[in-house]
Amino acid sequence: MARSLGEFEQLLLFALLRLEEDAYGVTIRRDIERRTGRSVRVGQVYTVLQRLEDRGLVRSWVGDPTPQRGGRRKRFYALEPSGARALYASYENLRRMARGLVPRLARLAEISGP
Amino acid sequence: MARSLGEFEQLLLFALLRLEEDAYGVTIRRDIERRTGRSVRVGQVYTVLQRLEDRGLVRSWVGDPTPQRGGRRKRFYALEPSGARALYASYENLRRMARGLVPRLARLAEISGP
DNA sequence: GTCGATTACTACAACATTGTTGTACTAACG
DNA sequence: CGTTAGTACAACAATGTTGTAGTAATCGAC
Structure with a gap:
């Protein structure tokens, strides 16, 4: 059964969940960058999406053309049930490991410099 | 600056935090297994601990012999400040990505069968 | 209408870091 | 010195990360 998910994979799947109908490469990337503050390469998003789709955790389909200046058609993504479970x-798991420790961790992280 | 942590690395660091004075290979392993229900090889624990120590996120020292039947001396581990920050x-980051989505995720995960 | 210039978006190869496993080794006590 | 708790490490698999090339759409000139 389900191998476990890497850290970036988790971020990605949460982005899918949040974006619902509007999840494609560019919006996914933007969502992760904005919420985490970390910079994400475009290629990384597609690479990981493809792997997740190969594993059956995500499905995708190509959308219709839009009346925008340029650009090719978008490929939309959504969580599969097995993806939601994973x-x-x-x-x-992570929450169970963290339970009760967050305040202490926060203090340790603050104290220790810039 | 700080690369990001892998999933197992996070579990491991949380275990250190919880175990405080009594964190060494065997207890760390047991803590992760019990809380997450997933099985962990002994070697995995030491491999990852060593890498974290190389990166300066963890420190370790060898303890004194104990009055137990057999066994070699334990090597204890603790979080460094940079480890706490990371x-x-x-x-x-993960919590920010998950914010507001957990109830929906739980429902999706439940519905979709065993 | 059709032909390119322009543009939003996707695909993928290649390399780095993390995850995982199995097996061998060490050092303690009785 | 036999037994045993504990550690180290080599080797391979999966995930993370980057850069670059390719594709398919619209617009505007003609």
């Missing part, structure tokens, strides 16, 4: 399991 | 940052 993501939930990973996140719960 | 762990906190990773966990916060």
Whole structure:
């Protein structure tokens, strides 16, 4: 059964969940960058999306052309049920490990410099 | 600056935090297994601990002999300040991505069968 | 209408870091 | 010195990350 998810994979799947109908390469990337503050290469998004689709955790389809200046058609992505289960399991695991420790961790992280 | 932490690395660091004075290979392994329900090889723990130590996120020292039947001396581990910061940052990133989505995710994960 | 210039977006190869496993080794006590 | 708790490490698999090339769409000139 389900191998566990890497860290970036988790971020990616959460982005899919949040974006719902509007999840494609560019919006996914932007969502992760904005929320985490870390910079994400475009290629990284597509590479990981493809792997997740190969594993059956995500599905995708090509959308219709839009009346925008340039650009090719978007490929949209959505969570599969198995993807939701995998993501939930990973996140719960981490929460269980973290339970009760966050305040102390926060203090340690603050104290120790810039 | 701080690369980001992998998933297992995060679990490991949380275990260190929880175990405080009593963190060494065997207890760390047991803590992760019990809380997450996933099985962990002994070697995995030491491999990852060593890498984290190389990166300066963890420190270790060899303890004194104990009055137990057999066994060699334990090597104890503890979080370094930079480790606390890295762990906190990773966990916060994930929480920000997950914010507001967990109930929906839980429902999706439940519905979609065993 | 059709032909390119322009543009939003996707695909992928290549390399780096993390994850995982199995097996061998060490040092303690009785 | 036999037994045993514990550690180290080599080797391979999966995930993370980057750069660059390719594709398919619209617009505007003609």
